[in-house]
Amino acid sequence: MAEFWNPYATPDARARRLLGVGAVVTVLVIWSLLAVSGLVSPNKLPAPWDVLLAFSYLAWHDGESMLLTATLWSIGRLAAAGVLVMAIGIPIGIAMGAAPKLNAALSPLVDPFRSAPVVALLPILVMWLGIGEEMKIAFLFLGAVVYLIPLVRDAIQAVPQSYWIGARDLGATPWECIQKSVVPMAMPRIADAVIVAFSVMWTYITVAEYVNARVGLGQLIQNARRFSAWDQVFAGIIVIIALALTTYQLMVHLKRKLYPWETQQ
Amino acid sequence: MSGAASSTPAPAAATAKAGVTIVLKDIVQEYPAPGGGTTRVVDGVNLAFERPGINMLLGPSGCGKSTILHMLGGVRPMGAKTPTSGKILIDGAECDGAHDDSVMVFQRYANRPDLSVFDNVAFPFRLKLWRQRIAETEWRQRVADTLKAVGLADKQRLRPAQLSGGQNQRVALARALVLRPRILLMDEPFGALDAQTREEMQRLLIDLHNAQPCLVVFVTHDVTEALVLGDRVIVLSAQPARVADDFVITEPRPRSGAWQRSGEAVRMEERIFEQLHASGPGRGSVRVTV
Ligand SMILES: Nc1ncnc2c1ncn2[C@@H]1O[C@H](COP(=O)(O)OP(=O)(O)OP(=O)(O)O)[C@@H](O)[C@H]1O
Ligand SMILES: [Mg+2]
Numbered sequence: 067m068a069e070f071w072n073p074y075a076t077p078d079a080r081a082r083r084l085l086g087v088g089a090v091v092t093v094l095v096i097w098s099l100l101a102v103s104g105l106v107s108p109n110k111l112p113a114p115w116d117v118l119l120a121f122s123y124l125a126w127h128d129g130e131s132m133l134l135t136a137t138l139w140s141i142g143r144l145a146a147a148g149v150l151v152m153a154i155g156i157p158i159g160i161a162m163g164a165a166p167k168l169n170a171a172l173s174p175l176v177d178p179f180r181s182a183p184v185v186a187l188l189p190i191l192v193m194w195l196g197i198g199e200e201m202k203i204a205f206l207f208l209g210a211v212v213y214l215i216p217l218v219r220d221a222i223q224a225v226p227q228s229y230w231i232g233a234r235d236l237g238a239t240p241w242e243c244i245q246k247s248v249v250p251m252a253m254p255r256i257a258d259a260v261i262v263a264f265s266v267m268w269t270y271i272t273v274a275e276y277v278n279a280r281v282g283l284g285q286l287i288q289n290a291r292r293f294s295a296w297d298q299v300f301a302g303i304i305v306i307i308a309l310a311l312t313t314y315q316l317m318v319h320l321k322r323k324l325y326p327w328e329t330q331q
Numbered sequence: 332m333s334g335a336a337s338s339t340p341a342p343a344a345a346t347a348k349a350g351v352t353i354v355l356k357d358i359v360q361e362y363p364a365p366g367g368g369t370t371r372v373v374d375g376v377n378l379a380f381e382r383p384g385i386n387m388l389l390g391p392s393g394c395g396k397s398t399i400l401h402m403l404g405g406v407r408p409m410g411a412k413t414p415t416s417g418k419i420l421i422d423g424a425e426c427d428g429a430h431d432d433s434v435m436v437f438q439r440y441a442n443r444p445d446l447s448v449f450d451n452v453a454f455p456f457r458l459k460l461w462r463q464r465i466a467e468t469e470w471r472q473r474v475a476d477t478l479k480a481v482g483l484a485d486k487q488r489l490r491p492a493q494l495s496g497g498q499n500q501r502v503a504l505a506r507a508l509v510l511r512p513r514i515l516l517m518d519e520p521f522g523a524l525d526a527q528t529r530e531e532m533q534r535l536l537i538d539l540h541n542a543q544p545c546l547v548v549f550v551t552h553d554v555t556e557a558l559v560l561g562d563r564v565i566v567l568s569a570q571p572a573r574v575a576d577d578f579v580i581t582e583p584r585p586r587s588g589a590w591q592r593s594g595e596a597v598r599m600e601e602r603i604f605e606q607l608h609a610s611g612p613g614r615g616s617v618r619v620t621v
Contacts, residue, residue: 226441228439228441229441229443231441232441233454233458234406235404235406235434235435236434236454236455236458236461236506236510237431237455237458237460237461238458238460239458239459239460242457242458242459246454246457246458247443250443250445251443251444251445253445325445327444327445327490327492328444
């Protein structure tokens, strides 16, 4: 117990996995007990095995996989919005971080949106863009880009000035200082910002697919709820969580591959 | 650096190329004082550097050494005009603002952790200024030669995090030397190294300077370093800085321990300490790293 309250005593990988799996199993056991005991009605909390059955039903019945189709559509929308978020958000964030005057001008326009009710913008987007794919992608884009821009700006501003000075003293133009020294040094944190943006998009996917989705994970959950198929609602939510986690893990892995020097610092 | 040298087959032109003169004329530097008004940091400094050699610049902490060095490099600190008055002439031409005759090396080597040793040394050639002047085959050769000269040829694939402090400072030095500058400005470059590594680096600098003489202005607060390296020693007074002493050392380098203990060297050492202490205790004790 001596090492319990010690933030630097990281347990080894096996112990960490054991603790993580243990926690998940504990939750499953409590959930199962609640379901078996009849304390909570199945209409409010479906049993774990019912959720599993719902999952297998969604995954395969009548010769088709509703779940796979829905997942692919959701991933497609998320990927399209993600490309836009990166292509537009990263340059704006870099420009704001690199030019304090731009930052002073743009941050009052960008920063408040982090706490704005982006969901409330949905009707406005519907009014502007209709109820098709554009609206859904625009919604995901908006929700994520307002997080990405300030994070990218902060990443640029966090680069020690010595790298900027070092390049300038070698005869770099101001733009070269940014492009050749500051941005490469900010890349790991920019990658972190992108990872956050994708997590945010996963949390918004159900909202994005709320209006007039014919297919997608959000629509699948929405549909199940209409028929009070709570086991399917739970299965859908768990699939989204799993996908979000997988995206996160993959991106963190990719980031470590791309910027191995960050941890050697 | 001179375009002529690369276009014509240079006949042992190294010395001609290295010849550069710097004249500082009545340099005054003032900074805005915190409570309003101005503080005079440099007060009428006149200096001339006329031939390749190692010029040591000493002075009490905070007296304005780095300020003068930055002026020579044409680098402006933020929020102030430099110099407040006076002129800097490089080869007779007034220098105002950045120029590419000089390269700086600092105590805090800003080596890039994401680049290999080779790419760190080759970094200047990612910039338009140098890419336009030096062809890729040539700069690749130069980087390889410079790495060999500083003793890092076998480390060129490693990253800075895999090197020691002294090796990192070699990388920084190589990045400056690869440009074959006519003026090399060094601001306490070995100040953060342990005594043994510092001596190694001093020997390395002497070797490199013999092989490729240029005009070095070297700021230090280490009197021994000044005596071991300097062709000339300039001592500044405490803030506001004036030239308090300026003398030449003719003893050839490398300078033996016996010479360092000789009467000549000891007298020089006393002379420097006298000037440094004359500035009085408690003044100019603020350290600023720009
Ligand atoms: N940009 C600036 N604005 C205001 N004051 C400055 C600025 N740069 C330097 N100074 C002041 O000028 C004085 C000289 O600074 P400088 O860095 O040149 O000293 P130094 O001789 O190099 O000191 P050290 O030996 O500690 O490196 C200091 O008192 C410092 O506070
Ligand atoms: Mg200094």
